[in-house]
Amino acid sequence: MKQVLVIRMDLGMGRGKVAVQCSHAAVSSAEQARIRFREWYDKWIQEGQAKIAVKVKDENELLDLERRARAMHLPAYVVHDMGLTQVPTGSITCLGIGPAPVNIVDTLTGELALL
């Protein structure tokens, strides 16, 4: 099992902002898995909650990944930032996918560069 956190690079977010957006995606995508894919969630927690952070160019690339994740019925969550700092209110900053089986997630995000 693996969770993938996909950060959008064109907003120029700083290190702390990126960490917070990824954390938001991680909590919300995990919560979705806990409710809808309980077996995946439990296995992921037992295995130590594997996660990776990867990057995409812009909002289009992020939303395209989200569409493909939903078409594959994977847990997925898009973070809209409150925009109190650094980025405009409502900006899409990060996408969480999974936890889900590694081989399934990899067909979607396996080619993306690590953050």
Next chain:
Amino acid sequence: MKQVLVIRMDLGMGRGKVAVQCSHAAVSSAEQARIRFREWYDKWIQEGQAKIAVKVKDENELLDLERRARAMHLPAYVVHDMGLTQVPTGSITCLGIGPAPVNIVDTLTGELALL
């Protein structure tokens, strides 16, 4: 309600590593709150899941904060990294505190510098 993610700076972790460690702390500390402090957890989710990332110098400073959080009966979780990349196996990398009421968390972490 607020969750605080406390990153240890002396390991020299890169941006992606930091994001993943914070995400791990966020998921596990939130899960602890969900089980033991359900009212705080639900309120935090409703309010939009506020989080900040702050930094400490080293392991001692991180563990001292953990002790104080536990003495105050706050949800708290210390991340021990698997150590497959960048840091030695078992390294303590990050501490998650909360979600908990802002005024309580701030007595503990209000003086720490943002990541």
